[in-house]
Amino acid sequence: DADVTQTPRNRITKTGKRIMLECSQTKGHDRMYWYRQDPGLGLRLIYYSFDVKDINKGEISDGYSVSRQAQAKFSLSLESAIPNQTALYFCATSETGTGHTGELFFGEGSRLTVL
Amino acid sequence: AQTVTQSQPEMSVQEAETVTLSCTYDTSESNYYLFWYKQPPSRQMILVIRQEAYKQQNATENRFSVNFQKAAKSFSLKISDSQLGDTAMYFCAFTVGNAGNMLTFGGGTRLMVKP
Numbered sequence: 001d002a003d004v005t006q007t008p009r010n011r012i013t014k015t016g017k018r019i020m021l022e023c024s025q026t027k028g029h030d031r032m033y034w035y036r037q038d039p040g041l042g043l044r045l046i047y048y049s050f051d052v053k054d055i056n057k058g059e060i061s062d063g064y065s066v067s068r069q070a071q072a073k074f075s076l077s078l079e080s081a082i083p084n085q086t087a088l089y090f091c092a093t094s095e096t097g098t099g100h101t102g103e104l105f106f107g108e109g110s111r112l113t114v115l
Numbered sequence: 116a117q118t119v120t121q122s123q124p125e126m127s128v129q130e131a132e133t134v135t136l137s138c139t140y141d142t143s144e145s146n147y148y149l150f151w152y153k154q155p156p157s158r159q160m161i162l163v164i165r166q167e168a169y170k171q172q173n174a175t176e177n178r179f180s181v182n183f184q185k186a187a188k189s190f191s192l193k194i195s196d197s198q199l200g201d202t203a204m205y206f207c208a209f210t211v212g213n214a215g216n217m218l219t220f221g222g223g224t225r226l227m228v229k230p
Binding site for chain 1: 119121124148150157158159160162165206208210212216217218220221222223
């Protein structure tokens with residue numbers, strides 16, 4: 001089983017619908033992230049969380065919200081989806097502490113299409 | 116703000132040949148990490164190689180090596196003896212040492228290895 005699991009893997013929805021993307025991890029990492037991938041733009045940070053009580057906006061948070069339900073769970077919500085939120089979404093985790101490598105560990109991605 | 120630029124949207128190489136992917140970044144920080152991630156058609160993000168800015172020696176992982184030019188803010192990836200399985204999107208990424216592992220990504224280079 002994957003260390004970082006995202007559900008759903010693929011989703012097609014309509015404009016105005018509420019969508020939740022879920023992420024769970026078994027790596028025991030405190031830090032979790034949501035990124036969005038668009039062609040030519042690479043990955044851009046939406047939200048990040050350093051622990052259960054810490055939530056921070058990233059570069060492109062407008063139109064999104066998040067919830068850190070537990071150390072292992074971090075969900076991303078689109079309250080009212082719009083077509084330009086069509087993208088590939090990644091959840092990621094990372095270590096903390098003096099020995100951390102800076103590396104992110106990614107889930108398998110959730111492809112969202114908003115019609 | 117930090118930026119990462121990959122100037123080659125697409126590249127191709129013959130199997131068994133060598134190819135170099137370019138990446139430049141912009142930062143005023145002195146302590147940072149650089150990464151190359153590979154994204155095959157399965158869309159999984161896989162860490163290829165990592166470089167700490169304070170290390171002068173270029174990182175190497177089997178057929179993958181980097182040319183890290185700190186003064187020029189350049190971080191290119193060389194793939195030797197290219198294999199069909201190297202066909203993927205490659206992303207260069209950067210994080211400041213105290214930035215909580217929030218990576219900034221380039222736009223990506225799509226590499227096609229031809230038989």
